[in-house]
Each structure stands twice: as C-alpha cells, then as structure tokens.
Amino acid sequence: MSASAFDAVYFADHVVTAGSAAQAIAVRDARIVHVGDRAEGEQWAQTAAHRYDFGDATIAPGLLDLHSHPVIGMRTTRGIDLGTVDDIVELAAALRAAAHESEGWIVGWNLGPRVYADADIGVDFFRATVPGRPVFVKTFDYHGAFLSAEALEAAGVDGAVEFSSNAEIACRADGRPTGAVWEMEAVALVEKAVPQPPHEEQARELLDLLARMASAGLTLTHSLILDPDEIALLTTAESVGTLPLRYRVSPVCEPGASPDELTRLVDLQARRGERWSVDGVKFFLDGTVDNGTAWLRSPDSHGESTHSIWQNPEEYVEAVRFFASRGVATATHAIGDAAIEFALATLAQVDAPARGRHRIEHIETLPVELVDCFARAGVAASMQPAHCCMSLRADQSDNWSQRLGAARADRAFAMKDLLDAGTTVVIGSDWPIGPFDPREIIAIAEMRRRVGAVDMGAVVPSQRLTRAEALTAYTVSAAETAGLDEGVIAPGRRASFTVFEGDLFAPAPDDLPDVRVRGTIIDGAVGYGAVLASEPVS
Numbered sequence: 001m002s003a004s005a006f007d008a009v010y011f012a013d014h015v016v017t018a019g020s021a022a023q024a025i026a027v028r029d030a031r032i033v034h035v036g037d038r039a040e041g042e043q044w045a046q047t048a049a050h051r052y053d054f055g056d057a058t059i060a061p062g063l064l065d066l067h068s069h070p071v072i073g074m075r076t077t078r079g080i081d082l083g084t085v086d087d088i089v090e091l092a093a094a095l096r097a098a099a100h101e102s103e104g105w106i107v108g109w110n111l112g113p114r115v116y117a118d119a120d121i122g123v124d125f126f127r128a129t130v131p132g133r134p135v136f137v138k139t140f141d142y143h144g145a146f147l148s149a150e151a152l153e154a155a156g157v158d159g160a161v162e163f164s165s166n167a168e169i170a171c172r173a174d175g176r177p178t179g180a181v182w183e184m185e186a187v188a189l190v191e192k193a194v195p196q197p198p199h200e201e202q203a204r205e206l207l208d209l210l211a212r213m214a215s216a217g218l219t220l221t222h223s224l225i226l227d228p229d230e231i232a233l234l235t236t237a238e239s240v241g242t243l244p245l246r247y248r249v250s251p252v253c254e255p256g257a258s259p260d261e262l263t264r265l266v267d268l269q270a271r272r273g274e275r276w277s278v279d280g281v282k283f284f285l286d287g288t289v290d291n292g293t294a295w296l297r298s299p300d301s302h303g304e305s306t307h308s309i310w311q312n313p314e315e316y317v318e319a320v321r322f323f324a325s326r327g328v329a330t331a332t333h334a335i336g337d338a339a340i341e342f343a344l345a346t347l348a349q350v351d352a353p354a355r356g357r358h359r360i361e362h363i364e365t366l367p368v369e370l371v372d373c374f375a376r377a378g379v380a381a382s383m384q385p386a387h388c389c390m391s392l393r394a395d396q397s398d399n400w401s402q403r404l405g406a407a408r409a410d411r412a413f414a415m416k417d418l419l420d421a422g423t424t425v426v427i428g429s430d431w432p433i434g435p436f437d438p439r440e441i442i443a444i445a446e447m448r449r450r451v452g453a454v455d456m457g458a459v460v461p462s463q464r465l466t467r468a469e470a471l472t473a474y475t476v477s478a479a480e481t482a483g484l485d486e487g488v489i490a491p492g493r494r495a496s497f498t499v500f501e502g503d504l505f506a507p508a509p510d511d512l513p514d515v516r517v518r519g520t521i522i523d524g525a526v527g528y529g530a531v532l533a534s535e536p537v538s
C-alpha cells in the first residue's frame with residue numbers, strides 16, 4: 001500500500017466557496033489542498049486515506065460563535081426560565097409553583113423588563129410570595145438580579161457595597177438593601193451564594209452543553225467572561241473527553257484594575273488545553289438600555305443611561321492601550337451611542353492585536369455618522385441578531401424602544417448599514433441571553449423577527465441580512481476577527497467545516513432551524529457527528 005497523498009476527500013452536492021461551484025475538497029495535514037468537482041474529487045480519492053461522501057448535503061466553512069457564556073449560562077439555566085412571565089402576578093405564581101416542587105433555594109432567570117421595569121421586586125415581594133426561602137432571580141440580560149432577604153443574608157450583603165465599577169446594591173433610605181442589584185460586579189457578588197453541584201458533575205454538564213452547541217453546527221464558541229471556575233472545569237472536561245468544539249475564553253478587565261491585575265490578565269493568555277485557550281480581554285464600557293445603565297449621548301425617557309460603567313473612562317483607554325501594545329485582542333461591550341463612540345475613538349488609536357481584530361460588542365443603537373468609523377478604525381462589529389427581537393417590538397411599544405425614543409430606536413442593531421460600509425461584521429449568540437443555535441440566529445438575521453412568529457412584525461427590516469451575508473458573518477468574518485486561518489473553503493486554509501443536510505440555501509428562514517447538522521470537522525478531525533466514522537478507501 002503506497003503512502004496516501006491526502007488524508008481525506010470530502011464530497012457533497014453543495015460546497016460553499018467564494019468562487020465557482022464545487023463538490024469535492026481534498027485535505028492533507030489539516031489544510032485544504034484542492035477544491036473541485038466530483039470527477040476531480042474521485043481522482044484525489046484514489047490516493048486518499050479516507051473518503052466521506054455526504055451526498056446532497058452542504059459543506060460550509062465551520063461556524064464560529066464569538067460571543068457566548070457557556071459556564072455562566074450552564075449554571076443559570078439550571079433554574080426556572082421566567083422568559084414567558086408577563087407581569088408580577090405571573091411571577092408570583094411561578095415562584096410559588098417552584099417553592100411547592102422543591103426545598104431550599106429558588107433560582108430563576110430570563111426575567112423580562114416588562115415585568116420589573118415598573119414593579120417593586122425585592123425582599124418584601126419575596127417575603128409575601130415565598131416566605132422563608134432564599135430566592136435569586138436574574139434579569140433576561142444578566143445585568144440585574146432580585147434577591148430575597150434569605151438570599152442576601154447567604155451572600156453576606158446587608159447594605160451598600162463599594163464597587164470599582166458603577167455596579168450597585170440598591171438600598172432604601174435606611175440603608176437596608178431593597179433586594180435589587182445592578183451590573184456585573186454586584187450580580188457576581190451575590191450569585192456566589194447560590195449552591196452549585198460538585199465540580200466533576202459540572203464538568204460533565206459542560207461537555208453535554210458543548211455537544212449540544214456542536215450538534216447545532218458550531219466549531220468554536222468564545223466565552224466572553226472568564227468565570228473563576230472555568231479553567232478548572234475545562235481542564236477536568238478534557239480529562240474525561242474531547243471537547244466537541246474549540247473553546248476560547250476572555251477574562252474581564254474590571255474598572256479600577258491595578259497594574260498587577262492587568263499583568264495577570266496578560267499572563268493568563270498563555271493558558272490552554274487541547275481544544276481550549278484563554279484568548280483576549282473583555283471590557284464592559286456600559287450596561288444595558290433596558291435597565292437604564294447604557295451610556296447614551298443624551299438621557300433616555302427616564303432621565304437615565306447617562307454615563308459609563310467606568311467612573312473614569314480614561315482608565316478604560318489606558319487599559320485597552322496596555323493590552324493592545326502587548327498584542328492582546330480586546331472585545332468591548334458598548335451598547336449606547338456614547339459608549340460606541342468612545343470605544344471607536346479609543347480603538348482607532350491603539351495597536352492592532354497580534355492576530356485578529358479588536359471588536360465592539362452589541363452596538364445596539366448606532367448613529368448614522370458612526371457607521372463608517374468601524375471600517376476606518378479596522379474594528380470588527382460583533383452583533384447578536386436575536387437581541388433585536390427577544391424583547392423589542394416592531395411598533396416600538398417595548399421598554400427598550402420607549403426608553404430610547406423613536407429616533408434612536410430606528411437605529412436598532414444596524415448590521416446591514418455596517419456591512420454596506422465595509423465593516424467586518426460577525427454575528428453570534430450571547431447565549432444564554434439569546435439562543436445559541438446558529439441556524440436560528442441566521443434565520444432571525446434574515447427576518448428581524450422570531451422564528452415561527454409569523455404575526456410578529458420585523459424590527460427595523462431595512463437592517464435584514466441575506467442568508468449568504470449572515471453565513472459570511474459566522475465564517476469568513478468571524479475567522480478574520482478571531483485570527484484563524486479558516487472560514488473560507490479554499491486551498492491553503494485550515495480544514496474546518498460544518499456539514500448541513502440538503503441545500504442550506506433552499507429552506508425558508510422559518511424552517512432553517514430544522515435543517516439537520518450531519519457533522520463538523522475541526523482542523524481535519526471530527527468535531528461532532530457519528531456519520532464521520534472513518535470510511536477507509538482501500
């Protein structure tokens with residue numbers, strides 16, 4: 001038997017390429033060598049170690065989700081999903097039902113602003129509803145939480161806390177906590193009190209979650225807030241199995257970080273396992289529109305969202321410069337127009353990272369005059385299409401739109417404008433704040449409404465993407481932003497693919513989430529999918 005010229009040849013009726021139609025891909029040493037038609041593929045297969053024929057399937061470049069929260073999300077979604085609760089009466093009913101079914105802590109998540117915007121949810125409400133129980137309920141956007149007196153006590157919080165960011169334990173005039181807390185530092189502080197399963201159990205739970213993400217077509221997920229346990233969980237997960245996708249994680253640089261802390265975050269960049277690595281640093285420049293913690297040029301209708309999370313935004317500039325000059329890529333959460341403008345001005349004057357691009361996350365309301373600034377600064381726009389239709393409504397009757405007013409709400413999630421201006425636009429999930437399934441997210445990007453909600457009007461329909469544009473955002477643009485030599489099926493690129501059943505471009509958007517993923521290939525090896533069991537040629 002002669003040595004094989006190729007490790008594998010992959011066949012499918014549809015191969016997504018930048019150029020002409022193709023049905024075959026030859027791979028050697030984890031890189032694509034040839035792309036061509038079936039007849040050429042059969043010739044290459046004669047000297048290949050393996051052949052995989054996917055029939056009428058579509059082979060696309062591997063999909064990359066550059067914004068997700070697997071560990072934090074895995075923990076939170078163990079609780080009750082309060083996403084369908086519409087008012088405080090329904091919330092009380094859901095909590096009582098949960099109290100009936102279990103003992104001890106009651107943990108909930110996904111509480112919408114329509115429930116809490118004008119309601120007084122806190123220790124008194126929980127005492128009246130589920131007396132004696134420790135209760136921890138997170139808002140849908142993770143930027144706020146509500147606790148009972150028992151939960152506050154378990155967290156050791158009995159009054160205001162001094163944070164380095166503008167996070168807050170809300171307190172009454174007498175100094176006692178109301179039970180509401182706002183922004184990441186405050187939410188993280190109280191969440192530590194919520195009991196967790198043993199470490200090994202969590203590592204297995206993480207592997208299961210990653211398998212579900214891979215089975216939806218993802219070949220990489222990027223966790224954008226490093227949890228204190230995350231590296232240990234990934235290490236344990238890899239000791240019991242292979243991660244079914246690549247996993248990147250960025251620690252957060254908090255406001256007020258000391259020089260030692262900045263150095264520690266740079267040193268963390270060396271941490272890696274087989275398929276996971278610490279990569280980049282995350283910043284929060286503001287909070288959210290719904291909670292009145294975004295940073296807007298002029299206040300919202302409640303007179304809120306007037307400042308950055310950074311008490312001194314110049315310290316953000318210094319921190320970004322510190323990481324950029326050491327080659328570290330940065331991702332900045334910037335939702336309000338003032339935050340976006342400040343992030344752009346900062347990123348335009350710092351060094352480019354060693355690989356990939358600096359990026360701005362979310363970009364919820366984008367003034368027309370800032371659209372061109374992204375491409376000029378070489379900054380990627382990282383957006384999450386599902387956010388435009390989770391709580392927003394086409395008629396702008398929702399809390400987000402009401403707070404901003406029509407002019408700013410009309411500039412919601414302007415991904416098409418950014419694309420047309422030559423911006424590198426990547427789309428992702430922000431799971432568990434939105435779904436992680438890229439098929440669903442691509443469909444939402446196409447429709448600007450929820451999948452299956454045919455009566456729901458489109459939210460700013462002029463910002464719709466085509467399926468090809470959305471797929472490009474998940475592949476070519478995501479790879480470029482992440483500094484990965486893939487995302488395009490062309491000779492010389494890394495061999496990472498997602499294989500979809502049938503013609504990916506045939507189904508209507510509402511049917512796209514039903515398209516089965518047959519498997520994924522990561523650097524020429526199996527990511528997900530039993531169908532990829534080796535088929536030796538000879």
Ligand SMILES: [Zn+2]
Pocket residue numbers: 067068069224430
């Ligand atoms: Zn996020």
